[in-house]
Amino acid sequence: MDEPRHSTVTQTVIKWIFICGMLMVIGGAIFYAFRTVSPKTEMIYLNKTMLRAEIANDEESQRKGLSGRLGIDENYAMLFVFDHNDRHKMWMKDMKFSVDMIWINDKKRVVYVKHNVKPDAEPHEKYAPPVPAKYVLEVKAGVAKRASATVGSPVKFDLEEDK
Structure with a gap:
């Protein structure tokens, strides 16, 4: 049994x-x-404002950017990482919300800020800084002002390619 x-x-x-x-x-x-x-993200400090930034460091992620999304949180961003300093042009193709665009040089200082860039229709307007930059940080419209981002402001982040 x-x-x-x-x-x-x-x-x-x-x-x-x-x-x-x-x-x-x-x-x-x-x-x-x-x-x-x-997506890979990094913590970014814009003056004393902390942001979690999605990294766009290849052609596909840079082309897509934040397009197609309904919006982002005030503490979220996208950091476009380019190979070299240049007057990198940005546009609002397929965007559904306004952003602030912040160009940053290789010394991690703000070189130009474009506030409240609204979605547009074709032909899409392209935005570029007056001086070369290596990075472009896109944040929800109003965040650059809240963070007091101006030319010369320090931006702190630590990317793997910087090491």
Whole structure:
């Protein structure tokens, strides 16, 4: 009589081990998928304002930018990272909300700020700084003013490519 009961307990334990193993595999796959899909972000300090910035450092992410989104939080931004200083032009193609554009040089100082840039229709207007910059930080309209971002303001961030 003990043998069938022992067999049932063993089968139940094996089933639970199998179920737990499958859940771990599925959980790992989901974690990996989200990790590869979620954008890389960095903490950025614009004067004393802290922002979490999504990094756009390749042609595809720079072309897409913040387009298609309904908006962003006041503490969120996108940092466009270019290979060299230049008068990088930005536009509002497929944008649904206004932004402030902040151009930053390779010394991590603000060189130009364009406030409250509104979405536009074709042909899209292009915005460029009067002097070369290596980075462009896009934030929700009004954030640059709230952060007191002006020419010469320090911007602190630590990208992997800077190390």
